[in-house]
Amino acid sequence: MPRNETITELGLDEYKYGFVTEDKPVFKAVPGLSEDIVRQISHHKEEPQWMLEFRLKALEVYYSKPMPKWGGDLSKLEDTLDEIYFYLKPQDQMERSWDDVPQEIKDTFEKLGIPEAERKALAGVGAQYESEMVYHSLKEQWEEQGVIFESIEDGLAKHPELFRQYFSTVVPTHDNKFAALNSAVWSGGSFVYIPKGVKVEIPLQAYFRVNAERMGQFERTLIICEEGAEAHYIEGCTAPVYSTDSFHSGVIEIVVKKGARFRYTTIQNWSNNMYNLVTQRALVHEEAKMEWLDGNLGSKLTMKYPSCYLVGERAHGEILSIAYAGDGQHQDTGGKVIHAAPNTTSQITSKSISKGLGRSSYRGLCKVYDGAEGAKSNVECDALLLDETSRTDTYPYIEIDENTASIGHEATVSKVGDEQLFYLMSRGLDEAEAMAMIVRGFIEPVAKELPLEYAIELNRLIELEMEGSVG
Amino acid sequence: MSEPLLSVRGLRAKVDGEDGEILRGVDLDVQRGEVHALMGPNGSGKSTLAKVIAGHPAYEVTAGEILFEGEDVLELEPDERSRAGIFLAFQYPAEIPGVSIANFLRTAVNSRLAEGEEMDVFGFQRTLTEKMEMLKMDPGFAARYVNDGFSGGEKKRNEILQMAVLRPALGVLDETDSGLDIDALKIVASGVNRLSEADEALGVLLITHYKRILNYIRPDRVHVMMAGRIAESGGASLADKLEAEGYDWLHRAVAAV
Ligand SMILES: Nc1ncnc2c1ncn2[C@@H]1O[C@H](COP(=O)(O)OP(=O)(O)O)[C@@H](O)[C@H]1O
Ligand SMILES: [Mg+2]
Numbered sequence: 267m268p269r270n271e272t273i274t275e276l277g278l279d280e281y282k283y284g285f286v287t288e289d290k291p292v293f294k295a296v297p298g299l300s301e302d303i304v305r306q307i308s309h310h311k312e313e314p315q316w317m318l319e320f321r322l323k324a325l326e327v328y329y330s331k332p333m334p335k336w337g338g339d340l341s342k343l344e345d346t347l348d349e350i351y352f353y354l355k356p357q358d359q360m361e362r363s364w365d366d367v368p369q370e371i372k373d374t375f376e377k378l379g380i381p382e383a384e385r386k387a388l389a390g391v392g393a394q395y396e397s398e399m400v401y402h403s404l405k406e407q408w409e410e411q412g413v414i415f416e417s418i419e420d421g422l423a424k425h426p427e428l429f430r431q432y433f434s435t436v437v438p439t440h441d442n443k444f445a446a447l448n449s450a451v452w453s454g455g456s457f458v459y460i461p462k463g464v465k466v467e468i469p470l471q472a473y474f475r476v477n478a479e480r481m482g483q484f485e486r487t488l489i490i491c492e493e494g495a496e497a498h499y500i501e502g503c504t505a506p507v508y509s510t511d512s513f514h515s516g517v518i519e520i521v522v523k524k525g526a527r528f529r530y531t532t533i534q535n536w537s538n539n540m541y542n543l544v545t546q547r548a549l550v551h552e553e554a555k556m557e558w559l560d561g562n563l564g565s566k567l568t569m570k571y572p573s574c575y576l577v578g579e580r581a582h583g584e585i586l587s588i589a590y591a592g593d594g595q596h597q598d599t600g601g602k603v604i605h606a607a608p609n610t611t612s613q614i615t616s617k618s619i620s621k622g623l624g625r626s627s628y629r630g631l632c633k634v635y636d637g638a639e640g641a642k643s644n645v646e647c648d649a650l651l652l653d654e655t656s657r658t659d660t661y662p663y664i665e666i667d668e669n670t671a672s673i674g675h676e677a678t679v680s681k682v683g684d685e686q687l688f689y690l691m692s693r694g695l696d697e698a699e700a701m702a703m704i705v706r707g708f709i710e711p712v713a714k715e716l717p718l719e720y721a722i723e724l725n726r727l728i729e730l731e732m733e734g735s736v737g
Numbered sequence: 738m739s740e741p742l743l744s745v746r747g748l749r750a751k752v753d754g755e756d757g758e759i760l761r762g763v764d765l766d767v768q769r770g771e772v773h774a775l776m777g778p779n780g781s782g783k784s785t786l787a788k789v790i791a792g793h794p795a796y797e798v799t800a801g802e803i804l805f806e807g808e809d810v811l812e813l814e815p816d817e818r819s820r821a822g823i824f825l826a827f828q829y830p831a832e833i834p835g836v837s838i839a840n841f842l843r844t845a846v847n848s849r850l851a852e853g854e855e856m857d858v859f860g861f862q863r864t865l866t867e868k869m870e871m872l873k874m875d876p877g878f879a880a881r882y883v884n885d886g887f888s889g890g891e892k893k894r895n896e897i898l899q900m901a902v903l904r905p906a907l908g909v910l911d912e913t914d915s916g917l918d919i920d921a922l923k924i925v926a927s928g929v930n931r932l933s934e935a936d937e938a939l940g941v942l943l944i945t946h947y948k949r950i951l952n953y954i955r956p957d958r959v960h961v962m963m964a965g966r967i968a969e970s971g972g973a974s975l976a977d978k979l980e981a982e983g984y985d986w987l988h989r990a991v992a993a994v
Pocket of ligand 1: 759779780781782783785795
């Protein structure tokens with residue numbers, strides 16, 4: 267059992283999220299990062315020793331790496347990092363009251379028609395609601411197939427061998443500064459295991475697994491899809507995730523074994539104060555297929571480049587992404603494909619929309635190693651500017667050490683044209699509707715890959731975001 | 738006599754922010770149920786007139802008025818004019834990738850209904866199928882993205898399809914005949930005639946610089962536009978004269994003024 271001494275050590279009385287109950291382990295957080303915090307997280311989670319050591323080593327790596335100078339503007343992030351809480355117990359997170367949630371977020375929930383109970387969960391002020399029920403019946407079904415779908419903490423506790431075998435093998439601690447940070451302080455996320463040959467028909471939705479930890483700011487997800495297995499995992503939802511914290515840095519690791527197929531869909535809509543820096547990567551083996559479907563809305567700065575490491579012959583990787591950069595937001599997104607085996611293929615399709623002082627950047631890496639004969643990669647990135655002030659850039663990096671590889675890259679930038687607007691308006695659509703229709707059409711090639719309810723919500727959300735964007 | 742469906746009076750217009758006038762005093766009345774042909778050489782201002790009637794924001798009206806069913810429409814936005822019953826079949830329709838014709842048209846139809854009301858999906862589908870059959874269009878066409886990668890002829894047919902579904906009071910058809918082969922021309926012309934038969938009050942302003950389409954759609958009046966003005970108006974026989982003699986005699990007449 268964890269000890270209670272820590273409370274006194276930390277000075278309980280000053281702390282606004284302080285939380286003491288008689289029968290629960292007690293943890294008290296302070297802002298900022300320290301070795302002590304990392305030890306407490308591990309202690310509180312009752313982790314095995316190896317995980318504590320892993321975390322502590324990761325913290326050293328984090329301290330040793332400089333802030334990235336590329337991508338978005340991270341100059342103010344250091345200050346933010348001093349102020350945030352690196353770990354909050356679920357109970358603490360629920361302490362927040364509905365009254366503290368900003369009005370604009372409440373209004374958006376209202377407009378999206380999200381049920382009351384769900385709104386509270388999304389705003390991080392309540393955790394349980396009816397979908398728990400739905401989840402339970404699905405869970406039974408999955409268990410029969412041998413599928414494991416747990417919180418990452420339960421994954422570690424219940425399946426220690428399996429967990430340890432794969433954890434941090436896809437995204438090593440030293441990969442980048444934020445991967446190191448996540449490795450040190452991770453909390454929340456999912457653990458998924460699909461046994462050999464099992465096909466999971468219904469998407470595994472983190473949405474169902476509603477608990478306060480699911481959207482942790484340092485969430486960590488580990489997915490193993492065994493040989494010949496097939497599944498679709500959906501993370502997040504399109505309603506704005508409100509958090510009092512302004513930093514989110516997740517790590518998603520996926521292993522797709524021989525002949526397996528896996529699709530990972532995320533739609534995230536962060537509040538405007540958020541730095542969202544996520545590392546998501548899949549290791550794709552022989553003849554396996556991995557697809558990332560990634561939608562990014564909101565945040566102050568998002569830096570996110572889902573990647574596929576194609577390590578087995580004929581492995582295929584696909585990255586489809588939509589980014590919406592509203593006023594004052596910077597979406598620095600794209601994808602990475604590493605061809606490390608012969609006849610591997612990949613496709614990156616990126617669509618971005620920018621409005622007002624919003625900026626979207628496409629940043630992509632395509633690397634083909636020597637010996638990856640016959641590798642084929644194709645990149646298509648299209649940017650749509652809604653007005654004169656918004657901005658877009660592309661940074662395609664291509665490194666090819668194999669002369670039989672074939673690489674295609676196509677980038678377009680378009681502005682919503684006056685002639686398009688006039689055409690639609692001349693059929694009776696008002697300016698806002700016309701604008702929304704053009705944007706919907708623009709993202710259609712990616713949106714049509716989404717489950718229907720997500721596509722509908724995404725469209726509604728973009729329309730809401732665009733409200734007032736037309737003069 | 739009742740007020741005209743469309744009444745253009747002393748209309749002058751230029752490109753917004755530029756100097757030269759394109760329309761230099763246009764007068765034109767179209768009564769309900771009438772078909773008017775507007776002819777004239779390239780660059781004389783026919784498309785500009787059509788777009789100004791529909792409310793294109795690139796143009797500034799410096800003088801004159803446009804009355805539609807007796808109401809001044811100059812202050813109305815293009816979508817308001819559309820919902821009021823003005824339809825423009827574009828000479829160069831815009832492409833809207835990712836938006837299907839069916840979706841686009843359903844949205845356009847719904848924009849005409851009261852807030853919150855929607856046309857029944859099956860009813861809409863029936864209407865669309867029926868109009869597509871009338872224009873001898875492949876049923877798969879409705880799923881294609883609006884004008885995206887269409888041939889010239891497909892674009893023109895798509896314009897008339899929209900007119901058939903939206904059922905305006907006035908159709909301004911800007912060179913809907915150009916780029917069509919003779920079979921396509923006949924189909925489009927018979928489509929327009931069917932719309933006129935179905936709605937006896939439908940007014941049509943048919944812009945063309947070939948007489949060819951007038952063999953299939955008989956105009957009540959023919960006007961000739963020269964350098965931003967209606968230089969000559971007459972009956973259907975005026976089109977024959979233009980066909981035989983070209984525009985030169987009019988150029989001379991205009992120059993003489
Ligand atoms: N948006 C515009 N910007 C600049 N010039 C224009 C524009 N629209 C029309 N014009 C000019 O006005 C004149 C008339 O054009 P238009 O109305 O298209 O003629 P028509 O349809 O009779 O061929 C032409 O000289 C054309 O170049
Ligand atoms: Mg013209």
